[in-house]
Amino acid sequence: MTKYILRRLLLTIPVLIGLSIVLFAFIHLLPGDPAAAILGQHATPDRVAAMREYLHLDDPIWQQYLAYVSNLLHGDFGTSVINNQPIIHEFLTRFPATIELTLAAMLYAVGVGIPLGRFAARHAQSWSDGAVTIVSLLGINIPVFVLGLTLQYIFAVQLKVLPASGRLDFSLRFDSPTNFLLIDSLVARRFDVFVDAARHLVLPAIALGSIPLAIITRITRASVLDVSNEDYVRTARAKGLTDGRVDSRHIMRNAWLPVVTVIGLQVGGLLAGAVITETVFAWGGVGRYVVDAINNRDYQVVQNVILIFAFVFLIVNLIVDVGYAFLNPRIRYA
């Protein structure tokens, strides 16, 4: 197992190097003088000169690259030209909001998708199975922003039961030290804040979770159906086990693997989908940070936030792969 994890870790190193080269090229292949492009039209010559020095633009290109990587390794991800704040600082403040959103979406997708898939498999070829199939087809093909706006219209504009956007009502004053609103409010025993934050989380989480929900439902249904036709399931039924026991001991234990793999594969989609969801729901996370940065031509923010997102994605994939090997001995010993 340790050997497997080590090999898997080593495999991510070339990807990380490649990623840093691509994103280095992103800035250094900008048309014209990259320093001027980063700082925008109204930069003073002094600031452009300082930026040229920071980027090592007067050195050979490989030294520029080494300077970039060395800055990254020292935790220096550059500064935003809009507010002069270190990018890593802004990222860390906003990231908890994105984590909260993606975790809630994942919880929704898994919590609804697996029971729905099992239900559809149990009633295979009936009208309720057909209904689940149609809903999952819709779930895969409805863009996050269309679903998000539709939910806003139904639940916030028409029914007025849930807030349309933001993370917390303006009337509630709450200083969140970590920006994990749900956790901080519990720690501070502010249950009114907790309830309000949770209510704000519902619609964006449903919008973001719809695609993974549809995919998890499909895979669970297919996997359960697949296992249900196995000889050992028939044997289990023939020896008189109850349906519940056959389900939990014989079917689900073997149906889990494809489902777990697919859940892991959804993380990248969730991180990317968060960019659009946060725009729809005015959610102050990292996704909105990127979109604002593009509109402000804040190139270093775009460059390094994409880098950090990809890094997080790689780590999650690593964890999923290791978890999968843990669940599936056939991979561990291969």
Add this chain to the structure above:
Amino acid sequence: MAAPAIPATGRAIEVRASRGLWRDAMRRLLRNKPALLGLLFIGIFVFAAVFAPLIAPYGPLEGTLVQRMKPPGGAHLFGTDLQGRDELTRILYGAQVSLLAGVASVIMGLSIGGIAGALAGGLGGWVDSVLMRVVDVMLSIPGILLAIGIVAWLDRGLPQIMFAVAMTNAPIFARILRGSLLSLRNSDYVTAAQSIGAPPSRILLRHMLPNSLTALIVAATLALATAIIDVAGLGFLGLGPPDPRTPEWGTMLTDSTKFLRQAPWLIFLPGLAIVISAIGFNLLGDGLRESLDPRLKR
């Protein structure tokens, strides 16, 4: 025991293939009801895109502010938008932009990914290792973020959008083609071709590629659905065509989000157009998968 059975079925498939694999697949596709529904959905939007100037009741840029945000009904079946332009007309013209962008980006992605995949799977060795590491790097940037980065870098514009979406698909196509080629490398007919002295380029082009095409065709059809959604997503984020008058579904939607309360149809109708065209390509892709690979069908 199983060994004699395999050449027998192999021969049976070959005989049928010589009678026309494509016609066979076509017949199966036309019997597949969901796939037909998908074709119908796609047909509606292709028709709209081609004949928009003839069937649209108004011009795509024609409208006055006096007529703005009129609800559906009357002279404007789908209502009017924020500038008083006919929404139905703009959705019909929008089909031109969205379908063109979707199809062009998938073709671009297929060419780039196809060449990379063919080189990697066909040549193997260090070419394979290098190309597949590049693919790993590209896939490590999740989905639309890569497209966002490319548009931010190349600046806004329809060709840039197509290229950006193409680059999110290309690594996937490259992986599929490479995987398929690798699985064919040890097949009997490739060994046979090698043993009669066929040059590697001929084996790759005449024997291996045609047999890898089906997987790529299915993936490309399914990619059309996500391409249309991604193009609209870029438009929604404000990275759509630089001319704000261009009728692009995602851009139309984002312009109207501030008026969700007053004019919800300006969100729902373009949204519906995106959903229906995406479902069309998805159903067709699933149908193609089943009809091109009869073994899948139970």
